[in-house]
Amino acid sequence: EPEVTQTPSHQVTQMGQEVILRCVPISNHLYFYWYRQILGQKVEFLVSFYNNEISEKSEIFDDQFSVERPDGSNFTLKIRSTKLEDSAMYFCASSERDQPQHFGDGTRLSIL
Amino acid sequence: AQSVTQLDSQVPVFEEAPVELRCNYSSSVSVYLFWYVQYPNQGLQLLLKYLSGSTLVKGINGFEAEFNKSQTSFHLRKPSVHISDTAEYFCAVRVIGGFKTIFGAGTRLFVKA
Numbered sequence: 001e002p003e004v005t006q007t008p009s010h011q012v013t014q015m016g017q018e019v020i021l022r023c024v025p026i027s028n029h030l031y032f033y034w035y036r037q038i039l040g041q042k043v044e045f046l047v048s049f050y051n052n053e054i055s056e057k058s059e060i061f062d063d064q065f066s067v068e069r070p071d072g073s074n075f076t077l078k079i080r081s082t083k084l085e086d087s088a089m090y091f092c093a094s095s096e097r098d099q100p101q102h103f104g105d106g107t108r109l110s111i112l
Numbered sequence: 113a114q115s116v117t118q119l120d121s122q123v124p125v126f127e128e129a130p131v132e133l134r135c136n137y138s139s140s141v142s143v144y145l146f147w148y149v150q151y152p153n154q155g156l157q158l159l160l161k162y163l164s165g166s167t168l169v170k171g172i173n174g175f176e177a178e179f180n181k182s183q184t185s186f187h188l189r190k191p192s193v194h195i196s197d198t199a200e201y202f203c204a205v206r207v208i209g210g211f212k213t214i215f216g217a218g219t220r221l222f223v224k225a
Contacts, residue, residue, distance in 0.1 A: 006155075035213075056212055103157070
């Protein structure tokens with residue numbers, strides 16, 4: 001069964017540095033998403049992306065964050081000037097229209 | 113705005129016993145409903161979905177859920193659990209035609225031998 005893949009599985013970064021989290025969505029999916037889960041808290045929506053533009057974003061997704069689909073297969077989340085509170089598990093997801101979202105195994109981001 | 117409430121944070125149960133994980137949601141518009149399972153150190157795996165049609169939906173691993181519109185509930189059930197069902201279970205909703213999925217806080221199911 002096709003799956004969403006995320007790299008790296010664990011990223012450790014110094015506070016203030018930029019980090020890029022990478023995802024390869026399921027190949028025939030057109031809708032892409034990022035979510036995060038701070039330890040012990042709910043899974044929270046960050047952003048959705050369709051047709052090379054953001055279709056919806058949450059209040060968490062401020063100017064510190066950006067997303068990009070640099071080629072036909074990758075979908076990235078960039079976090080500029082990371083803060084301690086950015087430490088979380090970040091999940092990428094993809095879907096077809098009006099279908100369930102399929103999630104990757106996540107990238108654990110640790111900010112030191 | 114939509115919200116999801118999972119009424120139990122932890123559910124301990126003995127192997128081969130039945131289990132029900134409760135979920136209530138709030139929304140002023142029609143939604144899709146989902147249950148996801150998260151095993152340790154893994155991502156979110158879709159267990160089952162309600163998009164339309166029959167209110168009783170069957171998913172993987174012997175789980176099923178019933179959509180009750182009048183009670184705004186979508187409880188998850190399994191008649192006989194296994195040790196391998198030990199995991200975190202998330203109820204979730206998404207507005208029809210919308211993009212973001214709203215998750216509940218999760219219920220940790222712990223199956224004891």
